[in-house]
Amino acid sequence: xxxxxxxxxxxxxxxxxxxxxxxxxxxxxxxxxxxxxxxxxxxxxxxxxxxxxxxxxxxxxxxxxxxxxxxxxxxxxxxxxxxxxxxxxxxxxxxxxxxxxxxxxxxxxxxxxxxxxxxxxxxxxxxxxxxxxxxxxxxxxxxxxxxxxxxxxxxxxxxxxxxxxxxxxxxxxxxxxxxxxxxxxxxxxxxxxxxxxxxxxxxxxxxxxxxxxxxxxxxxxxxxxxxxxxxxxxxxxxxxxxxxxxxxxxxxxxxxxxxxxxxxxxxxxxxxxxxxxxxxxxxxxxxxxxxxxxxxxxxxxxxxxxxxxxxxxxxxxxxxxxxxxxxxxxxxxxxxxxxxxxxxxxxxxxxxxxxxxxxxxxxxxxxxxxxxxxxxxxxxxxxxxxxxxxxxxxxxxxxxxxxxxxxxxxxxxxxxxxxxxxxxxxxxxxxxxxxxxxxxxxxxxxxxxxxxxxxxxxxxxxxxxxxxxxxxxxxxxxxxxxxxxxxxxxxxxxxxxxxxxxxxxxxxxxxxxxxxxxxxxxxxxxxxxxxxxxxxxxxxxxxxxxxxxxxxxxxxxxxxxxxxxxxxxxxxxxxxxxxxxxxxxxxxxxxxxxxxxxxxxxxxxxxxxxxxxxxxxxxxxxxxxxxxxxxxxxxxxxxxxxxxxxxxxxxxxxxxxxxxxxxxxxxxxxxxxxxxxxxxxxxxxxxxxxxxxxxxxxxxxxxxxxxxxxxxxxxxxxxxxxxxxxxxx
Amino acid sequence: xxxxxxxxxxxxxxxxxxxxxxxxxxxxxxxxxxxxxxxxxxxxxxxxxxxxxxxxxxxxxxxxxxxxxxxxxxxxxxxxxxxxxxxxxxxxxxxxxxxxxxxxxxxxxxxxxxxxxxxxxxxxxxxxxxxxxxxxxxxxxxxxxxxxxxxxxxxxxxxx
Numbered sequence: 001x002x003x004x005x006x007x008x009x010x011x012x013x014x015x016x017x018x019x020x021x022x023x024x025x026x027x028x029x030x031x032x033x034x035x036x037x038x039x040x041x042x043x044x045x046x047x048x049x050x051x052x053x054x055x056x057x058x059x060x061x062x063x064x065x066x067x068x069x070x071x072x073x074x075x076x077x078x079x080x081x082x083x084x085x086x087x088x089x090x091x092x093x094x095x096x097x098x099x100x101x102x103x104x105x106x107x108x109x110x111x112x113x114x115x116x117x118x119x120x121x122x123x124x125x126x127x128x129x130x131x132x133x134x135x136x137x138x139x140x141x142x143x144x145x146x147x148x149x150x151x152x153x154x155x156x157x158x159x160x161x162x163x164x165x166x167x168x169x170x171x172x173x174x175x176x177x178x179x180x181x182x183x184x185x186x187x188x189x190x191x192x193x194x195x196x197x198x199x200x201x202x203x204x205x206x207x208x209x210x211x212x213x214x215x216x217x218x219x220x221x222x223x224x225x226x227x228x229x230x231x232x233x234x235x236x237x238x239x240x241x242x243x244x245x246x247x248x249x250x251x252x253x254x255x256x257x258x259x260x261x262x263x264x265x266x267x268x269x270x271x272x273x274x275x276x277x278x279x280x281x282x283x284x285x286x287x288x289x290x291x292x293x294x295x296x297x298x299x300x301x302x303x304x305x306x307x308x309x310x311x312x313x314x315x316x317x318x319x320x321x322x323x324x325x326x327x328x329x330x331x332x333x334x335x336x337x338x339x340x341x342x343x344x345x346x347x348x349x350x351x352x353x354x355x356x357x358x359x360x361x362x363x364x365x366x367x368x369x370x371x372x373x374x375x376x377x378x379x380x381x382x383x384x385x386x387x388x389x390x391x392x393x394x395x396x397x398x399x400x401x402x403x404x405x406x407x408x409x410x411x412x413x414x415x416x417x418x419x420x421x422x423x424x425x426x427x428x429x430x431x432x433x434x435x436x437x438x439x440x441x442x443x444x445x446x447x448x449x450x451x452x453x454x455x456x457x458x459x460x461x462x463x464x465x466x467x468x469x470x471x472x473x474x475x476x477x478x479x480x481x482x483x484x485x486x487x488x489x490x491x492x493x494x495x496x497x498x499x500x501x502x503x504x505x506x507x508x509x510x511x512x513x514x515x516x517x518x519x520x521x522x523x524x525x526x527x528x529x530x531x532x533x534x535x536x537x538x539x540x541x542x543x544x545x546x547x548x549x550x551x552x553x554x555x556x557x558x559x560x561x562x563x564x565x566x567x568x569x570x571x572x573x574x575x576x577x578x579x580x581x582x583x584x585x586x587x588x589x590x591x592x593x594x595x596x597x598x599x600x601x602x603x604x605x606x607x608x609x610x611x612x613x614x615x616x617x618x619x620x621x622x623x624x625x626x627x628x629x630x631x632x633x634x635x636x637x638x639x640x641x642x643x644x645x646x647x648x649x650x651x652x653x654x655x656x657x658x659x660x661x662x663x664x665x666x667x668x669x670x671x672x673x674x675x676x677x678x679x680x681x682x683x684x685x686x687x688x689x690x691x692x693x694x695x696x697x698x699x700x701x702x703x704x705x706x707x708x709x710x711x712x713x714x715x716x717x718x719x720x721x722x723x724x725x726x727x728x729x
Numbered sequence: 730x731x732x733x734x735x736x737x738x739x740x741x742x743x744x745x746x747x748x749x750x751x752x753x754x755x756x757x758x759x760x761x762x763x764x765x766x767x768x769x770x771x772x773x774x775x776x777x778x779x780x781x782x783x784x785x786x787x788x789x790x791x792x793x794x795x796x797x798x799x800x801x802x803x804x805x806x807x808x809x810x811x812x813x814x815x816x817x818x819x820x821x822x823x824x825x826x827x828x829x830x831x832x833x834x835x836x837x838x839x840x841x842x843x844x845x846x847x848x849x850x851x852x853x854x855x856x857x858x859x860x861x862x863x864x865x866x867x868x869x870x871x872x873x874x875x876x877x878x879x880x881x882x883x884x885x886x887x888x889x
Contacts (some may be wrong), residue, residue, distance in 0.1 A: 009829075011827060012826070012829075012831055012832075014834075015825075015826045016818070016826060016833045016836075017808075017834075018833075018834030018837050019818065019822040019823075019825045019826055019831060019834075019837055019841060020769070020809065020810070020812070020813055020818070020822065021767075021768070021769020021770070021808070021809035021810050022769065023834050023836045024768075025835060026773075027768075027772065028768040030766070069739065109763075110732050110752070114732065191773075191869055192835075192869060193773050193781060193832075193833070193835040193836045193867065193868065193869050193870075194771075194773065194833070194835040195772075195773060227734065240833070240834075241833060241834045242835025243832075243833040243835055243869050243870055244833075245869070271772075272774050273774070273775050274774040274775065274779070275774070275775075275776075299777070413826055429846035445740050467833055468832035468833030468834070468870045469832070470832070473847065497856060510820065557847075561733065615829045616829075617830060619829050619870075619871060619872075619874075622871060622872035622874045622875070623832060623869075623870045623871050623872045624872075625872055626871075626873065627872070647777075649774060650773070650774035650776065650778035650779045650867065651774070651776055651778050655867060655869065656863045656866050656872075656873075657863075657865075657866075657867065657873075658859070658860040658861075658863045658866075658873045658876070659860050659861070659864050661860075661872060661874070665872065665874055695784055
């Protein structure tokens with residue numbers, strides 16, 4: 001198909017405001033008469049709050065309120081996207097390092113800070129659950145009170161929930177080679193450059209929340225439930241987030257601010273530092289034990305997986321992370337028998353939430369490493385090994401789910417040709433490859449409105465959050481393509497629940513597909529109305545609009561909807577809209593003296609269906625690749641034995657800089673226009689991160705002969721592994 | 730000195746003179762954002778590690794979160810808001826837009842200012858010089874590819 005603007009790399013809509021400093025982020029919002037809040041914390045993982053003396057703080061000029069758990073009465077309001085388990089502030093006990101015990105509210109930031117320093121908290125430090133082994137130890141304290149866990153069969157343990165997936169019989173599956181290993185994936189910070197900033201502003205009977213968030217509608221519901229208001233009386237204004245990566249899906253401190261603002265009938269604002277954001281959200285860590293069987297000709301015979309995922313004291317969205325990450329945990333392969341048992345374990349650590357790739361990278365490290373280990377033992381090329389196991393398009397590989405929806409062999413071929421897989425390499429270098437697959441959205445509800453104005457310009461309303469992925473740009477391209485309106489004459493409105501129609505969420509690389517379809521449908525609705533109004537059927541938009549609105553002005557309003565309903569009985573609640581499939585390939589070198597890794601080349605190859613804006617796709621791939629290098633080589637949160645987070649903030653937690661990127665970075669994609677999105681598009685925002693840690697671990701093994709089963713592959717980790725291997729040989 | 734102590738300063742920001750009374754303990758970043766409402770300069774780490782708050786002070790690139798506003802008396806300051814001329818983007822800003830150097834945009838103002846400083850001091854930087862010059866500015870979205878490309882391109886532009 002040929003298009004006018006679809007498939008072309010038009011500049012980012014909103015880009016001009018971003019290079020001039022005019023873009024308004026959550027922290028730039030200023031509401032008249034705002035009070036400022038500061039959180040009070042205690043320096044340990046878990047504590048019994050003995051008493052909170054507010055006298056000193058209340059004596060600081062400008063302090064208006066010191067709010068704490070004692071100001072609440074049972075039954076306590078609790079919230080959360082899966083389980084309503086989180087109170088708006090610690091009640092009686094803190095449950096992780098950084099869990100606030102009080103909020104000081106004052107006329108100025110200085111006064112709030114002075115007030116926070118003046119709050120005297122008497123507390124008794126209690127033993128904390130910080131590691132997977134501690135969470136599994138029946139002798140350790142329970143993180144959640146059993147009485148708050150209803151009829152959960154696990155209520156008297158630190159297991160939040162357990163999942164069992166699979167097919168076939170791993171016990172009787174025959175294999176020529178069986179290998180069993182344990183892999184460990186660390187806690188990682190989302191590290192959005194924009195720290196959290198919130199304002200709760202009551203105005204008559206409407207509560208407005210300004211917050212940088214991916215799911216404004218869920219926030220609206222949470223605040224409505226908290227304050228006992230109808231949805232119409234809660235307005236969530238979500239300025240485009242300054243990076244989110246999943247970490248800004250669900251409420252953080254908006255509920256406590258809304259509660260205080262409602263009490264005081266004054267706007268209240270809280271801005272966290274970047275270091276404070278480390279205590280607000282992280283990625284779920286995991287320990288994955290896998291026993292895998294392979295046939296002599298390189299076919300996977302079975303995987304038997306036991307995965308333990310360390311979550312926080314509150315569930316947030318982690319049950320869904322574990323569930324979705326585990327479900328397709330065997331990877332994009334046709335496997336006769338798979339058994340997966342996953343457990344989400346509660347702990348006294350920063351509550352994890354979503355992070356690009358959700359639960360996939362954790363499982364990927366285990367499964368894709370196993371494939372490489374087997375390939376080496378069977379003397380089969382690792383790429384060939386993968387080609388022998390992937391499904392062909394239309395072939396089933398997950399029993400209850402849609403068949404393979406793309407030419408995945410082409411994806412592997414593109415990665416291979418770009419890394420030079422079959423070419424000779426320098427002797428000190430290693431190459432590695434890994435595939436990744438992610439289940440996308442399983443339900444959807446996206447609504448969009450296109451208003452074609454009398455002068456032929458258009459306003460598009462939709463509830464996606466543009467956090468850098470470029471949703472505004474792609475939607476403007478769709479409207480422009482369908483209605484012939486130039487991009488610069490289209491205004492895309494997002495992020496205000498009182499203005500834009502409902503959208504379920506900006507997650508799971510869904511927006512191009514689902515909101516894209518809604519925008520396409522709304523454009524078609526406008527087109528249909530134009531055609532109905534056209535006398536000869538060939539009038540231009542301008543002529544039709546002039547005939548309609550020449551005397552009395554007006555506009556054409558098009559409405560579009562894209563929904564995917566729940567599928568009862570399906571383990572994930574629905575069929576994935578598409579499979580997000582990636583092949584990452586790297587060429588690296590290991591310095592045996594220091595353990596340092598140099599990445600000479602990195603290739604990300606994806607199956608995107610149709611790249612509506614190729615530059616934006618490349619940017620997603622490049623960004624995910626460098627973020628993935630952080631995961632692979634340097635990033636991990638460090639807790640001490642008392643559960644205190646030791647490396648919060650940019651000084652002590654390293655993310656990649658301009659000097660940590662690969663010598664050459666390539667992003668390529670396969671386009672067969674076979675996706676469910678408009679023009680055959682599939683989502684692609686997460687794929688670049690799914691397999692990169694594994695690809696690098698595989699390359700390190702290729703270069704050194706030493707297999708490391710944990711991330712990050714820091715120089716220390718690699719050096720120690722090399723020494724140990726040297727000692728053994 | 731306590732938190733009420735204020736200091737009068739006269740500064741020139743983006744070629745406009747401001748006479749302001751600043752708190753003795755407030756940073757340049759706080760005064761820019763909260764007192765003068767120049768919110769284009771971003772606060773991220775607040776400890777001089779991320780570069781999001783980079784501005785030029787007397788021609789030098791500075792983390793505005795690390796300097797006290799009271800020290801700025803008589804200084805000439807350039808912030809992201811001062812790069813546009815008569816509604817026209819500077820060549821560097823235009824290159825950021827065209828070369829895919831911007832995603833969420835939160836690091837962009839600081840990144841552009843650090844690049845501005847680099848190009849003022851090294852008009853035709855090599856890729857290694859660009860990577861060195863921007864190594865104090867963190868970005869979590871782009872993987873830096875577009876940013877390095879943009880600065881390379883803007884450097885070439887000034888060539889002609």
